[in-house]
Amino acid sequence: xxxxxxxxxxxxxxxxxxxxxTWALLSLxxxxxxxxxxxxxxxxxxxxxxxxxxxxxNPVEDVYxxxxxxxxxxxxxxIAMIVGVPVAFGVAIFLTELCxxxxxxxxxxxIELLAAVPSIIYGIWGLFxxxxxxxxxxxxxxxxTLGQVPGLGRLxxxxxxxxxxxxxxxxxxxxxxxxxxxxxxxxxxxxxxxYRESAYGLGxxxxxxxxxxxxxxxxxxxxxxxxLGLGRALGETMAVxxxxxxxxxxxxxxxxxxxxxxxxxxxxxTEAVGDLYTGALIELGLVLFGLTVLVLxxxxxxxxxxxxxxxxx
Amino acid sequence: MSIVGIxxxxxxxxxxxxxxxxxxxxxxxxxxxxxLVGNGIAALSPTLFTESTPPPGSDGGLANAIVGSLIMTGxxxxxxxxxxxxxxxxxxxxxxxxxxxxxxxxxxMLLAAPSIIIGLFIYVVLVVPxxxxxxxxxxxxxxxxALPIIVxxxxxxxxxxxxxxxxxxxxxxxxxxxxxxxxxxxxxxxxILTGVLLAVARISGExxxxxxTALNNQFWSTDLNAPMANLPVVIFQFAMSPYADxxxxxxxxxxxxxxxxxGLTITARLLTAPRQRTS
Numbered sequence: 001x002x003x004x005x006x007x008x009x010x011x012x013x014x015x016x017x018x019x020x021x022t023w024a025l026l027s028l029x030x031x032x033x034x035x036x037x038x039x040x041x042x043x044x045x046x047x048x049x050x051x052x053x054x055x056x057x058n059p060v061e062d063v064y065x066x067x068x069x070x071x072x073x074x075x076x077x078x079i080a081m082i083v084g085v086p087v088a089f090g091v092a093i094f095l096t097e098l099c100x101x102x103x104x105x106x107x108x109x110x111i112e113l114l115a116a117v118p119s120i121i122y123g124i125w126g127l128f129x130x131x132x133x134x135x136x137x138x139x140x141x142x143x144x145t146l147g148q149v150p151g152l153g154r155l156x157x158x159x160x161x162x163x164x165x166x167x168x169x170x171x172x173x174x175x176x177x178x179x180x181x182x183x184x185x186x187x188x189x190x191x192x193x194x195y196r197e198s199a200y201g202l203g204x205x206x207x208x209x210x211x212x213x214x215x216x217x218x219x220x221x222x223x224x225x226x227x228l229g230l231g232r233a234l235g236e237t238m239a240v241x242x243x244x245x246x247x248x249x250x251x252x253x254x255x256x257x258x259x260x261x262x263x264x265x266x267x268x269x270t271e272a273v274g275d276l277y278t279g280a281l282i283e284l285g286l287v288l289f290g291l292t293v294l295v296l297x298x299x300x301x302x303x304x305x306x307x308x309x310x311x312x313x
Numbered sequence: 314m315s316i317v318g319i320x321x322x323x324x325x326x327x328x329x330x331x332x333x334x335x336x337x338x339x340x341x342x343x344x345x346x347x348x349l350v351g352n353g354i355a356a357l358s359p360t361l362f363t364e365s366t367p368p369p370g371s372d373g374g375l376a377n378a379i380v381g382s383l384i385m386t387g388x389x390x391x392x393x394x395x396x397x398x399x400x401x402x403x404x405x406x407x408x409x410x411x412x413x414x415x416x417x418x419x420x421x422m423l424l425a426a427p428s429i430i431i432g433l434f435i436y437v438v439l440v441v442p443x444x445x446x447x448x449x450x451x452x453x454x455x456x457x458x459a460l461p462i463i464v465x466x467x468x469x470x471x472x473x474x475x476x477x478x479x480x481x482x483x484x485x486x487x488x489x490x491x492x493x494x495x496x497x498x499x500x501x502x503x504x505i506l507t508g509v510l511l512a513v514a515r516i517s518g519e520x521x522x523x524x525x526t527a528l529n530n531q532f533w534s535t536d537l538n539a540p541m542a543n544l545p546v547v548i549f550q551f552a553m554s555p556y557a558d559x560x561x562x563x564x565x566x567x568x569x570x571x572x573x574x575x576g577l578t579i580t581a582r583l584l585t586a587p588r589q590r591t592s
Contacts, residue, residue: 039437262427
């Protein structure tokens with residue numbers, strides 16, 4: 001290619017454009033943070049830190065407290081972790097250690113594809129399939145067994161409504177299952193085959209190989225996978241909105257309707273009038289943003305240490 | 314029982330448990346798809362594609378929502394694509410040092426942000442000043458969700474391009490922009506395209522950011538400055554409604570969206586599959 005006078009100019013143009021795009025990206029992100037803070041300002045000034053200390057949420061009297069939504073977010077995410085993570089470990093162990101070779105790719109691919117299904121699909125399934133089953137079978141059974149245990153029983157008491165915190169947590173467990181399983185499988189596969197083979201060669205059983213070789217080797221990555229699932233569960237909106245029932249008051253029972261930050265925003269934001277109401281909702285959004293960035297940042301950091309950073313999407 | 318017996322029994326228990334959990338997980342996820350396909354196909358009809366969303370109790374389709382979703386997804390992609398590819402190229406080919414690391418970190422933050430937060434942002438900066446919901450705002454929200462995915466996959470894709478290719482271009486006297494456009498982009502075409510397809514799959518199913526940006530519109534509208542119907546929000550509103558015919562339409566919409574999203578995801582996977590086999 002001949003060196004012509006216009007080449008340096010075109011070069012500068014191209015480099016300038018790509019640099020500009022990067023700056024645009026950067027300023028967009030800063031704008032998001034700034035905008036949320038400005039939007040939340042009326043509530044930030046009115047309540048200060050005590051915003052997150054009460055579950056009083058009364059748009060009629062213009063009184064807002066974010067504790068109910070924050071607690072609901074955390075409780076549903078914790079239920080999702082308690083139910084979903086062991087299953088994800090089971091499936092990942094099955095896929096890396098037990099599954100016959102011809103089935104590994106098909107089952108693995110099927111689970112990866114399920115991670116792409118939009119959350120609204122899980123929501124509509126939860127509303128029409130899971131909630132009726134919860135109401136007719138699961139919740140009465142839980143109330144009759146765990147509900148009788150002193151202390152713990154309060155979590156499983158009250159009328160079986162079908163929708164509520166427990167159902168929302170279970171939907172989240174199902175939703176995070178594909179992504180956590182896929183990453184756990186990838187993490188387990190980073191264990192060098194020679195380690196596994198050595199253990200098997202010494203006469204270890206499959207379980208002993210998993211417990212003494214695979215899990216210790218992949219500890220960091222596995223923690224990253226779990227945190228990634230937690231981050232997803234915290235920020236998930238639509239699936240939860242379908243089945244949680246939208247009630248701000250904190251109840252002891254997991255059968256009771258509750259709310260999460262994301263579902264509060266989805267349910268109430270379009271109807272919010274007045275600066276304080278909108279501000280309180282945006283402040284909730286800010287809290288959720290901080291929470292998910294923290295959790296997912298930690299997940300990404302852990303996965304980057306195992307060389308699986310690209311997987312943390 | 315001997316030690317070997319205990320070890321065998323424990324192993325058997327764990328193996329059985331893991332297999333059972335896999336069966337359980339696949340069963341559950343199968344149930345989601347089974348319900349979706351069953352209800353979705355039952356609700357499919359030709360009027361779905363020709364008529365707009367009806368009031369409760371009368372016949373109708375999803376034509377306005379399907380077209381609305383296509384318009385907003387297309388517009389969103391149109392906004393995110395040039396910006397995302399250029400920024401990703403800058404990060405991979407040129408950017409070094411703390412500024413690039415900072416941008417990368419913030420891009421990861423945007424990637425991690427729950428989609429409803431993006432909706433909040435667009436509401437405050439576009440919907441409030443304009444004083445009404447609009448398709449433009451919806452498309453902007455979708456663009457903001459696609460943007461970090463495209464930046465990330467473009468950067469990752471370009472990093473896979475071997476440096477000798479760039480050096481060869483430079484040795485032939487090619488200016489930087491020619492080296493990027495004719496060598497790097499061409500070599501990284503497949504991973505970049507895959508990333509773009511995944512971004513489209515992601516935004517075509519997004520509901521939360523559209524709730525308070527594009528809202529919904531019961532009627533046929535292609536006006537970008539007015540609320541526009543879209544499949545995800547129609548599914549949400551109709552599924553939560555007490556009317557049986559609205560719920561049927563919600564299932565049909567859910568089926569269509571899943572079909573589109575899975576189709577895009579599978580295409581994206583097929584694009585990357587041959588590369589994995591040779592490497």
